[in-house]
Amino acid sequence: MIIPDAKIVCVDCGGSCYPLSWKPEDGPVEIGTHIGYRCADCLDRWDIVAEAEEDQG
Template sequence: MTVAVSDESEHGELTRAEPPSATIVCVDCGGVAHLLTPARDDGAWYVGDISTYRCSDCRDRWDLVME
């Protein structure tokens, strides 16, 4: 599920964000964290969307807000 924190510009339009990386480096252990969150139904990502990652080594979860 993708959750929007604040996805509207001052004109009430959605602001697109760059798609998140499929993997990131885990801040805690240096392992590989994989993206869990799918894009919205239209396949796009917007400012304020949450991208969630899970580290395959230490199992930590990371929730990042798209900018």
């Protein structure tokens, strides 16, 4: 399980993208879950796959 990013940076315009199908209060999701993000500036949609962090010891 992993906590997705509540905000990502838009690759196109550098704006802020917020998740559509997940909210921080929803908590962790399964690794491999697809989460759609919408850019607040250019309205592009990005689908991000939740992946495991590599810094766990």
